[in-house]
Amino acid sequence: MVHEGGCLCGAVRFKAEGEPINVRCCHCRACQRAMGSPFYARAQFDLSSVTITGPTAAWPTSDRIERVFCTQCGTRLFSRRRDGSQTGIALMLFDDRNAFSPTLHHWVSEKPDWLELADGLPQYQGQASA
Numbered sequence: 868m869v870h871e872g873g874c875l876c877g878a879v880r881f882k883a884e885g886e887p888i889n890v891r892c893c894h895c896r897a898c899q900r901a902m903g904s905p906f907y908a909r910a911q912f913d914l915s916s917v918t919i920t921g922p923t924a925a926w927p928t929s930d931r932i933e934r935v936f937c938t939q940c941g942t943r944l945f946s947r948r949r950d951g952s953q954t955g956i957a958l959m960l961f962d963d964r965n966a967f968s969p970t971l972h973h974w975v976s977e978k979p980d981w982l983e984l985a986d987g988l989p990q991y992q993g994q995a996s997a
């Protein structure tokens with residue numbers, strides 16, 4: 868199975884083959900700042916199963932992760948492991964926004980006070996284990 872998606876302007880397109888490793892919402896400060904949003908909902912894939920075309924650049928936000936964005940429109944696309952093993956793909960970039968559903972929330976200790984999570988999914992104060 869192949870799921871396709873892209874950025875707001877359409878210059879960046881991607882294809883992700885197979886099933887994701889996991890699908891999670893991360894509420895950590897790095898994800899909040901990188902996305903400018905209360906949390907980052909993403910599907911994690913082996914980088915080898917993702918094909919990307921178009922103009923991108925990356926900014927390292929930790930020793931492990933860099934954030935990839937479209938250099939034309941600025942859409943935040945991926946949280947890519949710097950060792951090249953895996954990448955997170957923001958869920959709302961898939962052409963089918965219901966293609967994947969998160970299974971948990973982690974780093975909820977960092978979520979803003981006004982955000983109430985009522986979806987019944989497991990919540991972890993810190994990092995959920997693999």
Ligand SMILES: [Zn+2]
Binds near residue numbers: 874876877879939940
């Ligand atoms: Zn773009």
